[in-house]
Amino acid sequence: MTTFKDLSESILQGNDSRTKELVTEAVKSQVPVKEILNEGLIRAMEIVGVKFKNCELFVPEVLMAARAMKAGLEVIRPLFEKSGVKPMGTAVIGTVQGDLHDIGKNLVTMMMEGNGFEVVDLGADVPPAQFVEKVKAKDAKLCMMSALLTTTMPAMKTTIEGLKKAGLGGKVKTMVGGAPVTQKFADEIGADGYGSNASAAVEVAKKLIAA
Secondary structure: OOOHHHHHHHOOOHHHHHHHHHHHHEEEEEEEEHHHHOOOOHHHHHHHHHHHHOOOOOOOHHHHHHHHHHHHHHHHHHHHHHHOOOOOOEEEEEOOOOHHHHHHHHHHHHHHHOOOOOEEEEOOEEHHHHHHHHHHHHHHOOEEOOOHHHHHHHHHHHHHHHHHHHOOOOEEEEEOOOOOOOOHHEEEEOOOOEEEOOOHHHHHHHHHOOO
């Protein structure tokens, strides 16, 4: 039977096909889906997060690990409802209007999925109204915004204001991040959280959901 150590190693190595094979084997061996998710996939991504934070892994390696995790996740996702597995929460994420950069945003998306969140990725150049619309439609608990250009950062404030005007201020927590974004800026625009990198973003997201 598949061991979680093998699964963790395949994810850390960024081996998509091996990860999928091990998860499939675990399902056939009747390992509980919740256990595969929490002890296998999520635990592996937690290790990836720690290694990334300690500079033992770098962005390309984290992206590969996240893609491998996603390959395993796709095997068990159809079994979630039957097994009573619920996501930690729904997060809407996107790069703000006027900004086409998405590498950091994609990394956060995959890290969030790897940690049990349901993520709705709106892509890049997302208008404030689209964030608001999707948060409302998905009853999202988190609205996460990314920017790489200082000229597009004001769109984050506009989006937060749009959420409040739509009556969603008390229902959704807002998070911001990106190379030029700082904690000070996040505080100034009224964001609930700030992530300096993908690993930090996941930790902040968990705390906001728990709160």
